[in-house]
Amino acid sequence: MIKYFNYWGVSNKIMKKLLIVESPAKIKTISKFLGKDFKIVSTLGHIKDLPSKKLGVSFNGEIKIDYEVLEGKDKTISEIKKEAKNADEIFLAPDPDREGEIIAWHVEQELLKIVKDKSRIHRITFNEITKLAIEEAISNPSSVNLNKVNAQQARRVLDRLVGYEVSPVLWRKIAKGLSAGRVQSVALKLIVDREEEIVNFKPEEYWSIEVTFISKVDKKSITIIAPLVQINKKKPKIENKEKADKIVEEIKNHDYKIISIKDTNRLKNPLAPFMTSTLQQVAYNRLGFNVQKTMQIAQKLYEGVPLEDASTPIALITYMRTDSLRISDVAIKQTRKFITDTYSKEYLPPKANAYTKSGSAQDAHEAIRPIDITLTPEYVKKYVSSDQAKLYDLIWKRFVSCQMKPAQYAQRQVSIEGGPFIFKVTGSTLIFDGFLKVYNDTEDSQDSDEKDKKVTIPAEIEENMSLNKKDIDPKQHFTQAPPRFTEASLVKELEKEGIGRPSTYATILKTIQLRSYTTIDNKKRFVPTELGTVVTKMLSQNLSKIMDLKFTANMEKDLDKIANGELQRDNLINLFYNDFEKDLETFKGEDNKKIAQKTGMTCPKCATGELLIRFGKSGPFVGCNNYPECDFTSNFERLEDGTIRLIESELIVLEENCPKCEHKLRQLQGKYGKFIACSGYPKCNYVQQVKAGFNCPLCQTGDVIQRMFKGSRFWGCSNYPNCKFITSGETERISCSECKWPFLLKKLDKEGNPRFYCANKECKNK
Numbered sequence: 001m002i003k004y005f006n007y008w009g010v011s012n013k014i015m016k017k018l019l020i021v022e023s024p025a026k027i028k029t030i031s032k033f034l035g036k037d038f039k040i041v042s043t044l045g046h047i048k049d050l051p052s053k054k055l056g057v058s059f060n061g062e063i064k065i066d067y068e069v070l071e072g073k074d075k076t077i078s079e080i081k082k083e084a085k086n087a088d089e090i091f092l093a094p095d096p097d098r099e100g101e102i103i104a105w106h107v108e109q110e111l112l113k114i115v116k117d118k119s120r121i122h123r124i125t126f127n128e129i130t131k132l133a134i135e136e137a138i139s140n141p142s143s144v145n146l147n148k149v150n151a152q153q154a155r156r157v158l159d160r161l162v163g164y165e166v167s168p169v170l171w172r173k174i175a176k177g178l179s180a181g182r183v184q185s186v187a188l189k190l191i192v193d194r195e196e197e198i199v200n201f202k203p204e205e206y207w208s209i210e211v212t213f214i215s216k217v218d219k220k221s222i223t224i225i226a227p228l229v230q231i232n233k234k235k236p237k238i239e240n241k242e243k244a245d246k247i248v249e250e251i252k253n254h255d256y257k258i259i260s261i262k263d264t265n266r267l268k269n270p271l272a273p274f275m276t277s278t279l280q281q282v283a284y285n286r287l288g289f290n291v292q293k294t295m296q297i298a299q300k301l302y303e304g305v306p307l308e309d310a311s312t313p314i315a316l317i318t319y320m321r322t323d324s325l326r327i328s329d330v331a332i333k334q335t336r337k338f339i340t341d342t343y344s345k346e347y348l349p350p351k352a353n354a355y356t357k358s359g360s361a362q363d364a365h366e367a368i369r370p371i372d373i374t375l376t377p378e379y380v381k382k383y384v385s386s387d388q389a390k391l392y393d394l395i396w397k398r399f400v401s402c403q404m405k406p407a408q409y410a411q412r413q414v415s416i417e418g419g420p421f422i423f424k425v426t427g428s429t430l431i432f433d434g435f436l437k438v439y440n441d442t443e444d445s446q447d448s449d450e451k452d453k454k455v456t457i458p459a460e461i462e463e464n465m466s467l468n469k470k471d472i473d474p475k476q477h478f479t480q481a482p483p484r485f486t487e488a489s490l491v492k493e494l495e496k497e498g499i500g501r502p503s504t505y506a507t508i509l510k511t512i513q514l515r516s517y518t519t520i521d522n523k524k525r526f527v528p529t530e531l532g533t534v535v536t537k538m539l540s541q542n543l544s545k546i547m548d549l550k551f552t553a554n555m556e557k558d559l560d561k562i563a564n565g566e567l568q569r570d571n572l573i574n575l576f577y578n579d580f581e582k583d584l585e586t587f588k589g590e591d592n593k594k595i596a597q598k599t600g601m602t603c604p605k606c607a608t609g610e611l612l613i614r615f616g617k618s619g620p621f622v623g624c625n626n627y628p629e630c631d632f633t634s635n636f637e638r639l640e641d642g643t644i645r646l647i648e649s650e651l652i653v654l655e656e657n658c659p660k661c662e663h664k665l666r667q668l669q670g671k672y673g674k675f676i677a678c679s680g681y682p683k684c685n686y687v688q689q690v691k692a693g694f695n696c697p698l699c700q701t702g703d704v705i706q707r708m709f710k711g712s713r714f715w716g717c718s719n720y721p722n723c724k725f726i727t728s729g730e731t732e733r734i735s736c737s738e739c740k741w742p743f744l745l746k747k748l749d750k751e752g753n754p755r756f757y758c759a760n761k762e763c764k765n766k
Contacts, residue, residue: 015088016037016039016086016087017039018038018040018041018083018084018089018091019034019038019039019040019093020040020041020042020091020093021041021043021093021094022045022093022094022103023045023303024044025299025304025313026040026129026304027040027041027042029303029314030129030134033130034134041079041083043076043094043103046073046102046103047069047076047103047106048068048069048070048073049156050065050066050067050156050157051066051068052068055164056068057161059577063573063574065153067106080111081110081111081113081114084111084114085114085115088120089122090115090121091122092104092108092121092123092124093125093126093137095319096127096319096365097319097503098148098149098151098152099152100125101144101152102148102153104123108121108123122142123143123145124140124142125137127318128317128318129302129304129371130315147562147563147564147565150568150569151563151569154559158182158555159182161182161576161577162180162185163181166180166584166587167179167180169587173591173594174531174534174538174594174595175531178515178531178535181511182546182552183500183552184508184511185536185539186546186547186548186549186552187508187509188517188518188535188536189539189540189547190485190549191484191528192528192537194482194485195528197482198482200642201481201482203479204478204479205476205478206237206477206478207238207239207241207243207244208228208474208475209244209251209472209473209474210225210226210227210228210475211225211228211251211471211473212469212472213256213416213423213468213469214467214470215461215465215466215467215468217461218460220460222460222461224416224425224458224461224467225425226414227424227425228421228422228423229422230422231247231420231421232420233422241476244476247474248474251421251469251472252469252472253419254418254419254421255466256416256421256466256467256469257417257466258461258464258465259415259416259417259422259463260415261412261413261414261462261463263410263412264410265411265431266411267409268408268434268436270404270406270434270435270439271402272357272367273325273327273355273368273398273402274395275322275323275324275357275367276295276320276323276502277491277495277502279294279298279395280294280295280487280491280506281444281488281489281491281492282398283391284486284488285443285444285445286443289391290487291487291488291506291509292510293387295320295506297391298368298391298395300388301315301316301391301392301395302316305388306383307375307380307383307384308383315371316370316371316372316380316392317368317369317370317392318366318368318369320368321502322365322366322502323357323501324366325355325357326365326366327352327366331366331373335400335403338374339404343437343438347404347434347435347437348403348404348405349404349405367399368395368399369395370392376396377389377392377393377397380392397438398439400438400439401435401436401438404434404437406434407432407434407435407436409429409430409431410429411427411428412428412429412457425457427454427455427456427457428454428455483525484523484525485525485526486526487524487526490509494508497549498553498556498557499549499553500556501556512532515532516532517529517531517532517535529620530597530615530620531620538595542586543587544583545583558572594614596612596623599612599622599644601644603626604632604646605630605632606626606629608626608630609625609626609627609632610625611623611624611625611634612624612625613636613644621634621635622636634646652667653665658678658680658686660678660686661678661680661683661684663678663679663684664679665678665679666678675687676688689703689718690706691703691705692706692743694733694742694743696717696723697725697743698723698725699719699722699723702717702718702723702725703717703718704717704725704731705717707720707726713728715727715731729745729746729747730745730746730747731745731746732746734756736763738763739758739760739762741758741760743759744757744758744759745758
């Protein structure tokens with residue numbers, strides 16, 4: 001411990017302080033605000049979780065949760081404890097949400113094994129990484145919020161119960177490797193239900209009629225294009241061409257004049273600042289960023305990026321996982337001054353604009369905003385990556401605009417009458433841009449009906465002015481099926497239904513894609529796979545409660561109640577588990593037979609059996625229900641109308657016999673490419689392993705074989721799990737000249753030329 005003596009010779013000890021954050025990226029940003037008496041270390045995310053190979057939850061009266069240290073985190077915990085031993089005060093500073101709270105709690109549990117005085121350990125949170133926010137947090141420390149810890153534990157336990165208990169049933173009844181999730185399965189259900197709506201949708205024909213009217217004012221020709229809105233004071237219903245043609249002929253028989261002109265002013269208010277869900281949606285629609293990418297970039301902007309001084313990162317935005325629209329007084333004051341100085345007082349409202357969100361919001365957080373308004377996008381983009389600049393520009397402009405005056409439009413509505421027909425058209429002219437000076441919101445949504453249509457109405461028109469018909473344009477339309485979900489529209493739907501929270505949206509979307517339950521079409525929209533559809537239907541039929549949108553939304557509200565201290569953790573878990581356990585037992589049943597989906601198609605081989613959709617190692621296929629008498633199988637594709645079409649795949653029978661049953665081997669096209677398997681399938685399930693042609697460089701005895709994980713190929717040792725050698729990429733059977741490693745990895749450079757390098761990490765031959 002460092003000591004020094006003051007003028008009177010009295011010994012004073014410099015207090016050593018330890019600050020523990022969640023992400024190592026914050027260390028540089030925070031260190032510049034604190035003195036040399038502070039040591040900052042990182043947990044590198046979570047340090048503990050439920051066990052990977054067992055349930056980890058027991059229900060003996062009080063619910064007991066069994067945590068284990070995550071792989072590779074023993075060293076992290078040891079280093080934190082080592083620093084804590086020499087610290088007089090310890091500040092736990094993971095992120096200010098429930099996940100951050102559980103990390104703080106787990107660290108505290110470890111520290112209490114070596115720190116006897118609990119009063120030395122403090123919990124602090126900050127919504128932005130600034131000197132003021134950090135110093136204020138340290139000056140006002142608190143303790144770990146056990147209500148938030150309990151809420152996170154409840155969510156984790158509920159998710160574990162569903163995933164751990166349901167997944168084995170899916171393995172037994174559909175295919176190995178499947179999994180279920182409490183929230184992810186509901187999100188998948190939204191996608192499956194939407195696809196069913198699309199398939200069952202029957203388009204209805206309807207027609208609109210638009211007339212181009214002309215007149216002359218002081219020898220100047222004017223034109224007004226107006227749609228038909230009333231016939232005999234009723235909204236027209238034009239179902240077919242015959243009716244449209246009849247109305248067109250009737251329109252020709254009448255004279256027309258302007259019967260009213262209504263001039264009004266319309267205000268268009270600025271949009272609220274971003275919260276997590278709206279940032280994800282707008283970044284997707286405007287920038288094409290998927291949800292995960294948006295959150296990764298926002299995390300960097302929150303933790304700090306280097307600007308002019310490359311050695312000193314600066315945090316640019318507030319915490320990005322929030323459902324609050326609250327804005328601090330300091331931020332409002334700075335923004336109002338900036339608007340006045342930059343755009344003039346004309347753009348500043350008399351008082352600050354306030355925004356509220358209906359439903360539950362974690363008001364301890366703020367909306368997502370720039371920390372320092374004076375760091376403009378133009379300045380920042382000189383120092384950060386292109387994607388970081390784009391997202392910061394979006395956040396900055398949306399926030400500044402939210403504190404500006406509304407845009408004003410002069411709106412003119414013109415009504416035209418002739419006989420029983422009335423036509424109306426409305427046009428708007430921008431007379432004051434207001435917040436549009438900074439932020440044009442027309443690109444925020446991909447829905448065309450949310451974008452303003454520009455209609456120009458001549459200023460010279462007057463009431464009772466006679467008009468001539470120039471053109472009558474009948475147009476055929478068909479009602480449209482609801483669109484498939486994009487990442488943006490799915491987040492919007494989840495938020496509307498009250499499913500998930502800011503910290504979970506990205507995980508939900510990532511999970512349903514990784515599990516092969518959905519694919520993405522050419523418009524970047526979710527399409528459920530055969531597997532995703534079957535899993536969803538099975539869960540909906542057997543575990544209807546956990547697949548119910550309202551039940552899942554109410555569960556989110558109950559988790560919020562736990563966080564607020566209004567509900568006991570164990571009460572919620574027990575209530576859920578008691579019902580879930582009963583439904584699960586029924587779902588498990590006695591039948592171990594794999595389910596198969598009927599197609600209604602007759603087997604083309606035996607002409608008596610029905611084709612059923614089944615699931616194998618290489619994905620879905622159809623097979624005859626007369627198996628084993630009839631062994632017909634085929635790949636297939638699902639057409640837009642929901643029917644399926646068989647795909648004739650070229651069957652290549654090889655000369656080589658199966659080493660297990662002596663049937664001929666055949667080459668097949670599977671989900672992940674070509675492979676060789678026994679022609680005696682399903683009686684024999686032999687699949688030929690692809691060998692690299694050399695022994696494992698680690699254990700020297702196993703073959704290096706090609707393996708597959710979540711659609712990605714890699715090379716591994718055949719002695720796995722005893723030998724855990726793996727490598728990825730294209731291999732060449734060339735020994736390394738330096739370390740004699742038995743193969744090199746091959747990559748192509750920008751010109752397409754092959755380049756080889758040693759796969760041995762310890763070898764310098766690159």
